[in-house]
Amino acid sequence: MEEEIIDLVRKHEEFKLSGINLIASENRISKIAMKIFASDLSGRYGNEWYGGSRYSLEICECVKKKIEKLFGAKYSFVTPVSGNICDLAVIFSFTKCGDEVAGISKKDGGYPLGYHKFERKFYSLPTKYYSIDENKMQKINRDFPLTLIASSICPFPHPVEKIS
Structure with missing residues (x-):
């Protein structure tokens, strides 16, 4: 199967x-860019919160400066998404x-999304040793009109029956 895909x-x-692409997103990229995208960096984050990001942080900073200079911009966002x-x-x-x-706070091991940047109010779930404190969660559920409990950052398995 791998051979078929490679072929x-x-x-x-x-x-x-054999032709020229007229859709910008399908244009060819340089060999150096292809080398970079084919490296391990394609699976790395540009954030110190993740392990193994030492050089990716330096690369992001270098690229950021070059982009700002190229476009005469005061700011740029080049962090991998x-x-x-x-x-x-x-x-x-x-x-x-x-x-x-609601979700687990960054300090408690949750994902650092930064909900405030998107005009959402964030409530930290009460956690202890990577488990949700069910009694405190029930109180939060009664006292605050939560729209969403961010499941991608909750402990597994989810104690849904105990907190609803």
């Missing part, structure tokens, strides 16, 4: 050389500005 990729590469896009799709699909979202 199809080779045929695709040959085909792409990954799970953030999936999380944002859920947040934007199920909530609106001003809604309340």
